[in-house]
Ligand SMILES: Nc1ncnc2c1ncn2[C@@H]1O[C@H](COP(=O)(O)OP(=O)(O)OP(=O)(O)O)[C@@H](O)[C@H]1O
């Protein structure tokens with residue numbers, strides 16, 4: 067039997083998208099660039115020591131003191147390694163991808179929770195998005211958006227979005243049936259049901275999804291550096307491609323520190339919302 | 342005009358409920374329909390009227406369609422065919438706006454598992470129905486407080502639901518339904534999740550409230566005692582069909598068919614009235630760690646000649662008598678351990694009272710009602726067994 071040309075079809079599909087939706091991609095591109103630029107400016111506009119103090123304070127406020135101390139020491143180390151600017155660049159990319167993933171993902175999760183049909187169609191798509199090796203997204207991303215930060219952010223968004231969609235859906239579906247009935251029986255509109263009952267009760271679960279989305283976004287930092295997203299990923303990549311083991315290791319340490327800080331802070335947000 | 346009037350109501354579960362409607366009207370059985378079309382019958386050609394101020398009880402075995410029926414009345418479940426008139430207005434097929442208005446102003450619901458909003462404090466739970474109508478904060482707060490006072494929960498306004506016992510949570514559920522001033526209350530096994538004593542207390546409370554409020558209540562229960570106690574009229578359902586409607590007397594005296602008769606066997610009171618319905622709260626008890634002096638004082642205070650002894654987990658240890666205790670006191674022994682008599686008659690809350698009769702005649706001491714793990718949940722004195730058999734309920738009050 068002949069090979070089914072799935073690959074060819076995919077290429078044709080991408081070409082067709084390019085031919086017909088070029089302006090759309092341009093729009094998306096400038097949108098993403100604008101958000102990244104905003105985050106970068108915000109993160110880099112204050113001296114590193116001030117920023118370190120601010121982030122540590124946030125950690126102290128939302129999480130335990132231990133987390134705050136770790137945050138302080140970790141960020142000081144990054145600064146000391148001369149990786150501050152690169153770290154903030156990566157952080158800006160992670161924030162951008164996360165924010166966009168949440169802006170699309172949470173409403174999508176709500177929609178899935180409300181319509182069983184949407185739930186059934188979205189499930190396999192989400193599985194696909196999440197299990198497809200992240201590298202595969204790089205190619206179309208580059209075709210649509212050239213090299214640079216935008217395709218990096220784009221593939222990060224696709225890769226990082228599934229958890230928040232899934233957990234928003236799950237969180238809303240987990241609200242006990244009788245509680246939903248109670249809300250309806252007193253004459254809630256579906257918007258009131260959502261805002262006054264379903265979302266508040268789903269918040270801890272949604273925040274767990276946000277946490278996973280951030281972690282996945284961070285895990286894309288190195289991969290997206292391959293298409294020119296720069297930041298810490300670039301350092302790590304240099305370590306690999308130019309045999310600068312020390313440099314690569316330092317970059318890796320910075321990624322790990324960043325991951326731990328973001329993880330602990332967002333997890334603390336999740337647990338504090340259950341109280 | 343009846344307050345609620347249901348005419349030829351059908352509710353069919355499944356993807357295309359209208360399709361098998363004709364078959365259902367022809368009288369196809371539940372099993373056959375399920376096999377042929379994959380649809381289930383929830384409510385099958387039900388008609389009844391409920392007058393203003395009446396308490397209408399719906400009974401039936403599990404799966405007979407009671408919950409489905411009551412949820413049709415505020416359209417939490419969409420009826421497949423038929424009419425539901427509330428104050429003369431048909432709510433089947435009415436507009437979204439009309440439905441919201443009915444749910445906000447006319448019909449309120451109390452749920453089996455309370456269904457409180459766990460993230461809201463008590464008064465905000467109670468005010469929920471007013472909040473969705475956009476009533477200003479001050480007003481709805483006042484109303485919620487008033488409503489909580491009516492159900493005896495003054496002082497708990499700022500608590501969270503999990504801090505309250507089951508009985509108190511269901512009072513909140515009731516207060517929430519009362520707060521909107523809806524004059525129809527739908528109660529789906531509202532007291533079924535409560536302990537027997539609390540349950541009885543809630544029934545009494547509902548009767549008291551109802552005496553002043555004159556709501557129209559549609560109340561679902563499994564429990565015949567409950568139905569007889571609070572129902573003005575009772576409907577009995579089987580497989581989605583209402584097989585008989587009538588006052589308790591009518592149903593007892595002229596059961597429509599074998600199914601109803603089966604229910605009525607229960608009405609042979611002695612056979613079915615359970616120990617739990619005649620037991621008293623174990624108010625006077627002593628802990629095995631309490632001293633002799635405490636035990637004597639408690640018995641004197643309550644005017645009783647023997648008292649049950651429990652450990653710190655309320656597990657029953659036995660009983661002591663006033664005579665033995667006084668003897669100990671004379672000898673100045675402070676621990677009551679030595680005089681605990683552990684041969685006490687124990688019974689489960691479900692035991693029919695007729696089975697308690699021999700014990701009641703032979704024993705000197707009250708009978709202890711215990712849970713499976715030997716916790717003391719009630720006390721039955723001899724006279725209440727006799728009174729229970731003679732049908733005088735509440736002889737302990
Ligand atoms: N969502 C559903 N889908 C399909 N069938 C259902 C659904 N809900 C209930 N049924 C069926 O409809 C029938 C009536 O159920 P319903 O819950 O109204 O009974 P009930 O009298 O309230 O029982 P219980 O005393 O156990 O609460 C049952 O046979 C049940 O299996």
Ligand SMILES: [Mg+2]
Pocket residue numbers: 407408409
């Ligand atoms: Mg039910």
